Amino acid sequence: MHILLILRILGILLMLFSLTQLSPLLVSFWFEDGAHKGFIWAFLVTFGCGLLMWLPVYKRRGELRTRDGFLITALFWTVLGLFGSLPFILNSNTDLVISEAVFESVSGLTTTGATVMTHLDELPHSILFYRQQLQWFGGIGIIVIAVAILPMLGIGGMQLYRAETPGPVKDSKLTPRITETAKALFIVYVMLTLSCALAYWLAGMSSFDAICHAFSTVAIGGFSTHDDSIGYFDSTAIMLICSFYMLVAGINFALHFYAWRNRSISHYFRDSESSFYAGVLLFGCIIVCSFLYYHEHYGINDALLHGIFQTISIATTTGFTTEPFAAWPSFIPFFLIMLSFMGGCAGSTGGGMKAVRVMLIMKQGIRELHQLIHPNAVMPLKVGRRRVEAKVISAVWSFFAVYVFAFISIMMALMMCGMDQTTAYSSVVATLNNLGPGLGDTAANFSSASEPEQWILSFSMLLGRLEVFTLLVLLTPAFWRH
Amino acid sequence: MHILLILRILGILLMLFSLTQLSPLLVSFWFEDGAHKGFIWAFLVTFGCGLLMWLPVYKRRGELRTRDGFLITALFWTVLGLFGSLPFILNSNTDLVISEAVFESVSGLTTTGATVMTHLDELPHSILFYRQQLQWFGGIGIIVIAVAILPMLGIGGMQLYRAETPGPVKDSKLTPRITETAKALFIVYVMLTLSCALAYWLAGMSSFDAICHAFSTVAIGGFSTHDDSIGYFDSTAIMLICSFYMLVAGINFALHFYAWRNRSISHYFRDSESSFYAGVLLFGCIIVCSFLYYHEHYGINDALLHGIFQTISIATTTGFTTEPFAAWPSFIPFFLIMLSFMGGCAGSTGGGMKAVRVMLIMKQGIRELHQLIHPNAVMPLKVGRRRVEAKVISAVWSFFAVYVFAFISIMMALMMCGMDQTTAYSSVVATLNNLGPGLGDTAANFSSASEPEQWILSFSMLLGRLEVFTLLVLLTPAFWRH
Ligand SMILES: [K+]
Ligand SMILES: [K+]
Numbered sequence: 001m002h003i004l005l006i007l008r009i010l011g012i013l014l015m016l017f018s019l020t021q022l023s024p025l026l027v028s029f030w031f032e033d034g035a036h037k038g039f040i041w042a043f044l045v046t047f048g049c050g051l052l053m054w055l056p057v058y059k060r061r062g063e064l065r066t067r068d069g070f071l072i073t074a075l076f077w078t079v080l081g082l083f084g085s086l087p088f089i090l091n092s093n094t095d096l097v098i099s100e101a102v103f104e105s106v107s108g109l110t111t112t113g114a115t116v117m118t119h120l121d122e123l124p125h126s127i128l129f130y131r132q133q134l135q136w137f138g139g140i141g142i143i144v145i146a147v148a149i150l151p152m153l154g155i156g157g158m159q160l161y162r163a164e165t166p167g168p169v170k171d172s173k174l175t176p177r178i179t180e181t182a183k184a185l186f187i188v189y190v191m192l193t194l195s196c197a198l199a200y201w202l203a204g205m206s207s208f209d210a211i212c213h214a215f216s217t218v219a220i221g222g223f224s225t226h227d228d229s230i231g232y233f234d235s236t237a238i239m240l241i242c243s244f245y246m247l248v249a250g251i252n253f254a255l256h257f258y259a260w261r262n263r264s265i266s267h268y269f270r271d272s273e274s275s276f277y278a279g280v281l282l283f284g285c286i287i288v289c290s291f292l293y294y295h296e297h298y299g300i301n302d303a304l305l306h307g308i309f310q311t312i313s314i315a316t317t318t319g320f321t322t323e324p325f326a327a328w329p330s331f332i333p334f335f336l337i338m339l340s341f342m343g344g345c346a347g348s349t350g351g352g353m354k355a356v357r358v359m360l361i362m363k364q365g366i367r368e369l370h371q372l373i374h375p376n377a378v379m380p381l382k383v384g385r386r387r388v389e390a391k392v393i394s395a396v397w398s399f400f401a402v403y404v405f406a407f408i409s410i411m412m413a414l415m416m417c418g419m420d421q422t423t424a425y426s427s428v429v430a431t432l433n434n435l436g437p438g439l440g441d442t443a444a445n446f447s448s449a450s451e452p453e454q455w456i457l458s459f460s461m462l463l464g465r466l467e468v469f470t471l472l473v474l475l476t477p478a479f480w481r482h
Numbered sequence: 483m484h485i486l487l488i489l490r491i492l493g494i495l496l497m498l499f500s501l502t503q504l505s506p507l508l509v510s511f512w513f514e515d516g517a518h519k520g521f522i523w524a525f526l527v528t529f530g531c532g533l534l535m536w537l538p539v540y541k542r543r544g545e546l547r548t549r550d551g552f553l554i555t556a557l558f559w560t561v562l563g564l565f566g567s568l569p570f571i572l573n574s575n576t577d578l579v580i581s582e583a584v585f586e587s588v589s590g591l592t593t594t595g596a597t598v599m600t601h602l603d604e605l606p607h608s609i610l611f612y613r614q615q616l617q618w619f620g621g622i623g624i625i626v627i628a629v630a631i632l633p634m635l636g637i638g639g640m641q642l643y644r645a646e647t648p649g650p651v652k653d654s655k656l657t658p659r660i661t662e663t664a665k666a667l668f669i670v671y672v673m674l675t676l677s678c679a680l681a682y683w684l685a686g687m688s689s690f691d692a693i694c695h696a697f698s699t700v701a702i703g704g705f706s707t708h709d710d711s712i713g714y715f716d717s718t719a720i721m722l723i724c725s726f727y728m729l730v731a732g733i734n735f736a737l738h739f740y741a742w743r744n745r746s747i748s749h750y751f752r753d754s755e756s757s758f759y760a761g762v763l764l765f766g767c768i769i770v771c772s773f774l775y776y777h778e779h780y781g782i783n784d785a786l787l788h789g790i791f792q793t794i795s796i797a798t799t800t801g802f803t804t805e806p807f808a809a810w811p812s813f814i815p816f817f818l819i820m821l822s823f824m825g826g827c828a829g830s831t832g833g834g835m836k837a838v839r840v841m842l843i844m845k846q847g848i849r850e851l852h853q854l855i856h857p858n859a860v861m862p863l864k865v866g867r868r869r870v871e872a873k874v875i876s877a878v879w880s881f882f883a884v885y886v887f888a889f890i891s892i893m894m895a896l897m898m899c900g901m902d903q904t905t906a907y908s909s910v911v912a913t914l915n916n917l918g919p920g921l922g923d924t925a926a927n928f929s930s931a932s933e934p935e936q937w938i939l940s941f942s943m944l945l946g947r948l949e950v951f952t953l954l955v956l957l958t959p960a961f962w963r964h
Contacts, residue, residue, distance in 0.1 A: 070854075334893075334897055334903060338894075364879065364880055364883065365880050365883050368876065368884075369951065369960075372951060373958065373960050373961050374960075375548060390872070394875075397846065397879040397882075398846055398850035401843045401844075401847050401882065404886070408820060412813055412816065412817060412820075415813035416813050421816060421903075422903050422904060425903075469851065473854050473855060
């Protein structure tokens, strides 16, 4: 372990992160909302801490290895999550205790979008902007880490892609390729955000709302500047734009990058994961729309509009709402929440288990059935025309089991704190899948959760975002040996 | 497919099964409870149907193959489940509609022990005896099928053992070895039942109750002749005897057979699955007992007694109760019900996913963590000193995924019928794990479930008992080709 080197990186990271507290400061001055002091203090504290970490070790050089990668990735989210809560704590308008402020900050950075804040519409613009921006930076962090770093650690749904990439990526050293890849992904991400904001603005949002919602849409975050979320705008155009961008943001950004560089879209259809992802969303939309219509909850038009919007929003784990879907008839809320276990594709900002894993698990189940009928046949598992490595399959299975195990453990911890079963169940889905809204007591927001519950849920959001294993590895004694 | 041969076997099976309706007939005469007519009719109809199936094809000979094995196993439970409902339908005392009668019969034969009957204490002795006996015959059927037949089909937790067995067992032909194995297992089963009944009787049960409860204890069934289940007797001795026999019945019967033949018990401790099973039960008991004591629900003695009894009863999927555990504080009912996903060992009468599978899944998860830390190390998965075949691991993973998938699908189907989430959730656990009691509306019994819900739950019990795959294979088009 290169502790001092890691300290240096964290110091730089914190100093960079402190800069992100300057833009809400500008917003505060622009709207004269009086919340500027909190951001100035947050900036100074964050920058100062970063400087204090960096200064003593700034000359430290060395090569990072896989093991350091786990620690950095986990610390990245944890440390930023903690420091990101400063503006909420230091601002008198928000009135949050520490557990709530950290919850809100972690929820933003992990693009979960669960909130403990109420009466959003009355909050200062700068605070609202800051929340949205947290999601946006969280989003690009997720993509870079998922595409460039996790595969090197042997974690994450991108393993399937990794099997194809020759040479240095398979090495355990973190190579300079990361910088290039990160730059390219960042450009795509910015372009997507700009076009989304423009579309929102053209559809009638104020420029402030357009930018804010573009941030949380492209990040699959789900934070909004209004209590009624997207429902506030009451606009079919905005719902359709939002649906489109959620759909796009849930696809692997490596594919978007490819599309942008080669001016082609045919590879989306050739990609097995994207096709599976689209198929599941289509299936979900059909079920939800027909159920809404059949139960006479809506007329045909509204059933289609709300059904499609809500299915995409929950299945991609964005978590925007137009209607209180938790109150929809019978099994729809449960069905939607189950879809969020898929979430987005690997290498997107979506949460959940990722489409590629769900696809591999299903394929493996079907393969096993055929194997039982033809016990002596040799049937390799294939995606497209490619045979899936045994190592990848084993990693996917383990991920599934560990995910289920983490789910049950967190749910039990919440129930030990006294939560009822439905609320506990949906709160874990909402946080572990980085979805956002729950059912039961946490359908609207998490302010009713107790302090210990909020800490547990913050942990759950981090665990989900770190693909469980990154954090679990740190908890094994074997990791700290040597 | 040898349809006519299968018909012949089913015919014989039905004629044999009809004989089991004669013992409750004797009970009816003995107690003069007036319920004899139902059993006479049930006997005649069952025997008649069996004869009609058998007569036209009684000369049919041939060799059964794997494919036929799936069909026979699935039909075995389905057909017996249907015919087993006749005494409930034909008896005026029970007042059950068809869906309820089939539910009760399937629940008996699959040793689930969920009931739609209320006021058990007022029912005729013969009906009560018949229910208990259904579980007992179901239990031995399960063991023989799990130990002797499923491994040949490539299904079930016994695969791990199968890898060791040389020669004919690996063949796809059903060999005469089945008869021998079945006989040996039956002897062990009978001995266990007799000693259990004797112990109950010495502890103060009437001889009728002793026999009846021995039937459902050894079968991990959970049916009782009293509404208050084991709680009716209010006896520490009976609770301890019951705990012991549930524990024993949850262990692989192949091990019991070995113990009986070689007068040795040391192999229980060498067997990885048994050790894991005991470890999980111990862990569960500690959690439950300390929670009961800590929450001041009981004093120290009662916390221990009820905690241990209820943990063993639910974790082994027996489903006996002494107290309404669904009303225990906060998270205990949920925790207990999660334990039932383990259930018994492979080759026992227990339900759930079986200890060996849960053990392999956990081992694989831990292995994966270490693999992440040492990406280049070669780490085969081992049980004891034996390396686990890749084929077995893959089968276990697929089972896990398919089990979860079946769980969610059935739960959704129930919620579509209008069940609330907690009741639906626990009803699926109760039936798919062959556990018995649920939570919420089905905590005491399933008479509140609607007819479609009862059909779905009967299917769920069959699915669990047939280790999911046996039934799923029949639903694939590939199975019916050729
Ligand atoms: K989200
Ligand atoms: K049972």
